[in-house]
Ligand code: SF4
């Protein structure tokens with residue numbers, strides 16, 4: 001007898017391991033029924049439960065106790081029960097609530113997308129397009145903060161922070177020395193280092209990749225380009241500190257940014273070290289694997305992916321030439 005439990009989400013059933021959250025069960029199904037998640041991060045223990053974007057309706061609790069749950073629940077923090085039935089995009093109540101959550105997040109988040117380096121990769125921007133309303137009902141001043149410098153590699157824009165805690169968990173779990181956290185409570189809560197201190201240790205750059213908005217950005221990439229004009233390629237190097245598997249972001253023939261690779265939910269596949277991220281920005285530092293596949297939903301995919309790899313890289317990399325004859329032919333004509 002199987003010890004898996006059956007859950008049905010928006011009419012699609014799946015058997016999952018006991019203890020699985022509704023969100024992760026939905027991810028196992030995949031597609032449009034997966035709730036958005038701004039604070040949950042599968043690679044970070046204890047994450048989730050902060051942003052409420054993943055709210056769903058449990059219309060049947062379980063086979064044993066079929067009563068519906070009285071309120072919408074955070075799918076990242078609610079465990080599936082055998083026979084549970086969940087509604088996400090099929091529930092008008094959930095769609096309406098999500099709109100409210102986006103409105104709440106945008107009360108304090110500035111609409112500075114035109115000058116924000118995260119634009120095009122920002123989960124809140126995507127969420128606002130899908131669930132936001134055109135007008136704001138909020139008339140008060142937005143929060144402001146004293147600017148603090150957290151080092152020469154990472155830029156903190158506190159006004160953009162949605163207090164998801166991902167960067168705190170990352171510093172706690174991925175690096176060996178967390179020097180920042182969330183200080184204060186309520187609308188005074190802020191990311192800070194308490195006594196001004198640089199966030200710099202071998203893996204600190206990962207806080208940039210996990211931040212769902214533009215609150216933590218790469219100082220070495222700041223204002224260099226809009227991300228949809230860059231050309232991402234997968235590359236790796238033999239790194240003693242991390243997997244060395246990265247995405248290189250090209251402007252012409254220059255690597256202007258190095259990031260970890262992200263999966264379909266925008267989560268880092270493998271965390272990378274600061275050496276790979278900040279100190280290796282030459283093509284010759286890397287073995288190029290090929291153009292990075294970007295979700296068709298992303299604004300970045302608006303560019304021509306088949307032409308992503310810079311000609312000089314293609315010429316120098318025989319493996320790439322063999323694996324992509326069509327590209328080779330085109331490049332040799334350039
Ligand atoms: S800085 Fe970014 S990752 Fe950190 S809590 Fe704020 S939004 Fe989350």
Ligand code: FES
Nearest residue numbers: 040049051052076
């Ligand atoms: S992703 Fe579930 S509460 Fe934020």
